[in-house]
Amino acid sequence: MNALPFRLIATDLDGTLLREDGTVSGRTRDALDAACAAGALHVVVTGRAVPWSRGVLDDLGYRGLAVCGQGAQVYHAGEHRLLTSVTLDRRTAALALAKVEAEVGRLALAANRDGVDGEVLIDRAYRLHPPLPARYVEHRDELWEAPLNKIYIQHPTLDDDELADTARAVAGDLVGVTMAGRGIVELLPLGLTKATGLSLAARRLGLGRADAIAFGDMPNDLPMFAWAGHGVAMANAHPEVRAAADEVTASNQDDGIALVLERLLDAAGAPPDRPQPV
Numbered sequence: 001m002n003a004l005p006f007r008l009i010a011t012d013l014d015g016t017l018l019r020e021d022g023t024v025s026g027r028t029r030d031a032l033d034a035a036c037a038a039g040a041l042h043v044v045v046t047g048r049a050v051p052w053s054r055g056v057l058d059d060l061g062y063r064g065l066a067v068c069g070q071g072a073q074v075y076h077a078g079e080h081r082l083l084t085s086v087t088l089d090r091r092t093a094a095l096a097l098a099k100v101e102a103e104v105g106r107l108a109l110a111a112n113r114d115g116v117d118g119e120v121l122i123d124r125a126y127r128l129h130p131p132l133p134a135r136y137v138e139h140r141d142e143l144w145e146a147p148l149n150k151i152y153i154q155h156p157t158l159d160d161d162e163l164a165d166t167a168r169a170v171a172g173d174l175v176g177v178t179m180a181g182r183g184i185v186e187l188l189p190l191g192l193t194k195a196t197g198l199s200l201a202a203r204r205l206g207l208g209r210a211d212a213i214a215f216g217d218m219p220n221d222l223p224m225f226a227w228a229g230h231g232v233a234m235a236n237a238h239p240e241v242r243a244a245a246d247e248v249t250a251s252n253q254d255d256g257i258a259l260v261l262e263r264l265l266d267a268a269g270a271p272p273d274r275p276q277p278v
Contacts (some may be wrong), residue, residue, distance in 0.1 A: 014217070049112045095171075108126040125154070194221060235256060
């Protein structure tokens with residue numbers, strides 16, 4: 001049997017590993033299990049912070065390292081503890097937000113508090129996609145009362161790409177700006193990306209960028225693609241992501257990850273069982 005060409009399999013969650021109903025198909029689970037049995041390591045790399053990731057990881061029986069919060073957090077899922085965490089300077093974030101609002105008008109806001117149990121706080125105008133646990137606040141001042149990993153912003157009329165582009169133009173010297181999904185534009189610590197967290201996790205595992213294959217669907221996955229040896233976009237991915245990828249696979253609904261891993265396992269002489277999608 002030949003060795004797998006990639007020893008690190010980095011997968012985004014929403015729109016990539018997870019189907020629209022929030023589950024992972026049996027076929028994709030089997031392909032990941034077979035790849036790990038053949039010597040690879042699976043690392044989840046998600047924009048979700050730990051509190052929004054932990055339940056999904058536990059349901060999957062995931063016990064390894066996960067990169068959460070757009071790279072801000074390296075989390076040991078088996079031990080339920082943070083190994084690293086990067087916070088957003090709140091004064092800088094408030095200044096960046098003021099600059100964006102001076103350009104486009106008042107924004108709807110949410111904020112992700114730091115920590116394994118950090119809450120997500122949202123104002124009444126913010127539309128949460130998907131509907132995940134959060135606490136409404138009546139006054140913006142509450143958003144700044146404890147350490148944060150990131151701020152979420154929404155505009156009533158600008159689309160996500162327009163809002164992200166404007167935020168970069170007026171505040172990109174203060175904060176990082178990324179678009180992570182429908183209605184999800186985020187302000188992050190400057191320089192922080194999924195690649196930041198993935199490189200830290202890989203170093204802990206004794207692996208490097210040439211060892212990595214990365215799967216994703218949204219612009220927040222682009223730095224991970226640039227870092228990894230091979231980037232795979234889902235068919236449902238944002239156009240920028242498909243254009244930047246080394247290859248495009250099927251959608252998250254159609255076992256896109258499994259199709260690539262099965263091909264690699266076949267080439268290595270270790271084909272997995274292939275149950276029908278469920």
